[in-house]
Amino acid sequence: MDSPIITKKYVKGNRIIKNIQKQSKKSYSRIKVKFPKAFIGKVVQESGFVDLSEEKHKDGQNINTKEESLLDRIKQSGLTGMSGNGFSVYKKLEEVIKSTASEKVLIINGAECDPGLIHDEWLLRNRMDEIIEGSKIVSSLIKARKVYLAVKIENIGRVSGMEVKVLPNKYPVGAEKVVIKHVLNVELSRGEIPVHKGILVMNVQTVIAIGQIQKGTYLNNTRYITAADCTNGIAKAVRVDYGMSVEEVAAKVLGEKKEKKIYLGGGVMDAHLLKNGETITETINFVGYGSGITYNNEAKCRKCGACSRNCPMGIKVIKIVRHYDKKLKLDKEAFSPDLCLKCGACSFVCPAGKNVMWIMNKMNE
Numbered sequence: 001m002d003s004p005i006i007t008k009k010y011v012k013g014n015r016i017i018k019n020i021q022k023q024s025k026k027s028y029s030r031i032k033v034k035f036p037k038a039f040i041g042k043v044v045q046e047s048g049f050v051d052l053s054e055e056k057h058k059d060g061q062n063i064n065t066k067e068e069s070l071l072d073r074i075k076q077s078g079l080t081g082m083s084g085n086g087f088s089v090y091k092k093l094e095e096v097i098k099s100t101a102s103e104k105v106l107i108i109n110g111a112e113c114d115p116g117l118i119h120d121e122w123l124l125r126n127r128m129d130e131i132i133e134g135s136k137i138v139s140s141l142i143k144a145r146k147v148y149l150a151v152k153i154e155n156i157g158r159v160s161g162m163e164v165k166v167l168p169n170k171y172p173v174g175a176e177k178v179v180i181k182h183v184l185n186v187e188l189s190r191g192e193i194p195v196h197k198g199i200l201v202m203n204v205q206t207v208i209a210i211g212q213i214q215k216g217t218y219l220n221n222t223r224y225i226t227a228a229d230c231t232n233g234i235a236k237a238v239r240v241d242y243g244m245s246v247e248e249v250a251a252k253v254l255g256e257k258k259e260k261k262i263y264l265g266g267g268v269m270d271a272h273l274l275k276n277g278e279t280i281t282e283t284i285n286f287v288g289y290g291s292g293i294t295y296n297n298e299a300k301c302r303k304c305g306a307c308s309r310n311c312p313m314g315i316k317v318i319k320i321v322r323h324y325d326k327k328l329k330l331d332k333e334a335f336s337p338d339l340c341l342k343c344g345a346c347s348f349v350c351p352a353g354k355n356v357m358w359i360m361n362k363m364n365e
Helices: 008-013 015-027 067-077 089-098 119-126 128-142 176-184 204-215 246-254 317-325 345-349 356-363
Strands: 045-051 105-109 146-151 163-166 199-203 222-229 234-241 261-267 270-273 286-290
Touching: 008 015, 015 045, 045 119, 067 089, 067 128, 067 204, 089 128, 089 199, 089 204, 105 128, 105 176, 105 204, 119 128, 119 204, 119 222, 119 234, 128 146, 128 199, 128 204, 146 176, 176 199, 199 204, 222 246, 234 246, 246 261, 246 286, 317 356, 345 356
Parallel strands: 045 234, 105 146, 105 199, 146 163, 222 286
Antiparallel strands: 222 234, 261 270, 261 286
16 A cells, blocks of 8 residues: 655654745645645655657647547547546546536646645646646536636636636645535535536646547657655656656656665655556656655554544544554444545654554555
């Protein structure tokens, strides 16, 4: 199971990362909210873009296809959510189109959740025209009544065809259900699926890809990710191809650093140590160096309650941890470990050094 490769204790002990977090507060919204409570600011700073892709740009035609044929082309492309969830975009679109909701809403998600990712914000600053173009295509496809662009950066300005919603710089704002709560003030109950309610949340990189499919310029073997060094905060947006060696990507973008460990995954809150021969896949958002965080799940709980206070789902995490420590059977109906988003906030804040997210997952088995 992937886990956070940074912790609150690590950030406090790294002067460079700590300063980056302080500076990041100035770039993001200071909206005060009760939900979620956790603040885990950016631990990296963007320092450019690197194009490692060997795929050449396609010169396509803007073909006025029927909606059905565009759906077929999306299906044939094999496009999955570029947030890294690996879910079929075709199936998601199909479900929202089938929805009996009286009104449909499209939310373009540019609110980067993970504190170690910067490539979505890079796309917002450098590929906005493509985001707008793709959003109009998706909006027409699902017959959306309203289109929103969810972001955390305040200086985005007005965007054609979309209402910009600046979200609070809290963690994990960027996760689908959390975005829906802040954009629409709609709280989905357990088991409710957004597309069945007529709500489609789509990552900025995904709508760019759909625009390219419409024009015939889509390359289905490439994506944008973040490459970062979590020891000094340097991060770059990178265009990579699926199948590229993770080790080679890290070395080409950040330089070869044999004294540091290489990690990969959904972000710094959801990563694992590189295994021999691992390559870029559709679920990889992050590649980079780290110092090697270690957890001790046998450590004594300090009963501070930080895990519960910082849980975005309001789970009584500390009580579940106590059940784990005492090897007691958990009443899942009473404590709801299945509501866990696997955001890692609990592991990040734990002063005892427990990997609380791992414990939550274990107690939900």
